[in-house]
Amino acid sequence: MSEPFVFDPRREAYKTPYGAVSCGQTITFSCRPLVSEGFSHCSIVLFYEFSKIWQSVELKLVSSAEEGRSCFTGQLPAPAKPELSWYHFHLWRDDGSGCDLDKTGYRSDGGLDPWQLTTYLPNHTPAWFGEGVTYQIFPDRFCRTALPDPTGLVGNRWVHENWDDIPSWQPEPDGEIRNRDFFGGSLAGITEKLDILADLGVKTLYLCPIFEAASNHRYNTADYETIDPFLGTEADFRTLCEEAHRRDMKVMLDGVFNHTGSQSIYFNEDGFYPSLGAAQSKESPYYNWFNFKHWPDDYDSWWGIKTLPAVREESESYVDYIIDNENSIIRRWLRCGADGWRLDVADELPDWFIEKIRTAVVETDPNAFLLGEVWEDASNKISYDRRRSYIFGKGLHSVMNYPFRTAVMDFLRGGNAAAFKETMETLRENYPPDVYYSALNFLGTHDTPRILTMLGAEQKPETRGERAAFRLSPAQRALGISRVKLAALILFSFPGSPMVYYGDEAGMEGWEDPFNRGSYPWGGEDADLKARFTLLAALRKAHPALQRGTIRYLTAEGSLLVFAREIDGETLICAVNAGETPEKLTLPWNGTATDLLSGTHLTAQDGVLTHYLPPRSGMLLL
Secondary structure (H helix, E strand, C coil), X not given: CCCCCCCCCCCCCCEECCCCEECCCEEEEEXXXXXXXXXXXXXXXXXXXXXXXXXXXXXXXXXXXXXXXCEEEEEEECCXXXXXXXXXXXXXXXXXXXXXXXXXXXXXXCCCCCEEEEEECCCCCCHHHHXXXXXXXXXXXXXXXXXXXXXXXXCCCEECCCXXXXXXXXXXXXXXXXXXXXXXXXXXXXXXXXXXXXXXXXXXXXXXXXXXXXXXXXXXXXXXXXXXXXXXXXXXXXXHHHHHHHCCCEEEEEXXXXXXXCCCCCCCCCCCCCCCCCCCCCCCCCHHHECEEECCCEECEHHHCCCCEEECCCCHHHHHHHXXXXXXXXXXXHHCCCCEEEECCHHHCCHHHHHHHHHHHHHHCXXXXXXXXXXXXXXXXXXXXXXXXXXXXXXXXXXEEHHHHHHHHHHHCCCCHHHHHHHHHHHHHHCCHHHHHCCEEECCCCCXXXXXXXXXXCCCCCCHHHHHHCCCCHHXXXXXXHHHHHHHHHHHHCCCEEEEECCHHHCCCCCCCCCCCCCCCCCCCCHHHHHHHHHHHHHHHHCHHHHHCEEEEEEEECCEEEEEEEECCEEEEEEEECCCCCEEEEEECCCEEEECCCCCEEECECCEEEEEECCCEEEEEC
């Protein structure tokens, strides 16, 4: 009763179209049990989660082209509105006996593991994001043009005179970590390096928060209307955008709208700002932005961190300030030159709030992009006991692809290519196509350890002090670099926007925050690794198949991963051997194949291309 080929939603013979469907689109389902099972009836049973509606549709028994199988088939329209549906099949015989079929096979125990069906609202997704290379910059650590003066600024800051210092990581005497050490990177410094980034193939600059804040990471916003003085001025931001646009680059800002800083003009816990904040007076215009359990010292905060008071998104004045007003924060900075927003902790923003941001973004600039921070499968995410709908057409254009990073790391550290394929195909099946092909893929961010450290180190040191002092040995670094090159090959060959976290291309190391946020090693980059990233970016730019082609897996077994990207007659094949022994690569092929990484030419014989991939190596075949 566990015969596996009764239904497979990823095969055209069983379900069309593939994956998510647009509202109202007709879907064809076919279920093919063995004739020997004796089933005479089959129905598809669906539960529409958002609508809380069950539906059962009996499929018609038709003659089957497959010997020994019955074929039950039928069509039904997708819901008229965005919906998350779950379905399984019920099969029965003329005598009334039968069972259910779900992802695990036949079962009669009542428990079900159904398939997912995503129904989305078609919408315009700007193509520039998914097709181009993104570069994430932690502004304080990228490039400084002068040593800034911390006098008179919010946050009691201090500045490292030595650009190569290790970021401060020890708690302050009261046990709090306030991230008050700065290196002095600036917007002018980023502008100064735009030609270098252009040579790297960068098309989108994603900047971690740039607004005034008390910490070096600036996720505790103090004033949404002001560029942090250490970074420069609004004029510096406009110049950066203008110079980026002149080089055919876009600029994406980080929007932190779930919480502010306790040292902000809105909360003003320490009284730094002359105006009244919510922690100073109940008469403050910002008082109803926050939820006080006991004013002024007990309030909701992000994950219990008291320096990050949580905002009540339902506050009308807050919504007006951030989104609705003609001069709202969302609209204002788009007009200043930004091309999009990345929403921090999107899971903790209400769907309606995100949808309002999307409306404001599109009204201000129809070609602007809205990205969300989501760490899991965004199509079925549950946050605060609510199923989220932010990628179903009205909210986010797309999301950060953390599952991609995890799957790549697991594969390269000895995992199975089949697991990588399964994780990625699940996303492709669940996501609306535009969301999938515009996902932000990456190997690291400001919230993760450096990819070189993760792929080179055998294990994580136990204490923060040990992790602060940790450096890869020469052997570990060589192993890590060989794996990072393979990770980058997969990254740049995969659907979605490949993102490089500043310094990963230069060979930067480091465990978790703040060790992953070191200063960029200008003049000390790993030239060979940077050249590989540069080559991969150039190849992506030169080949439409890598920018927007479909994906088809050819091999995903053991340490060998092979997939094709195809569009308009162009086919490129990415082949990776993550193992420690050679792997035989066999492909149907006519004529000569060229490895775009090495320039090597391979010749097929009798319509078959055969090649042995050395350990920890890869090819990009044209």
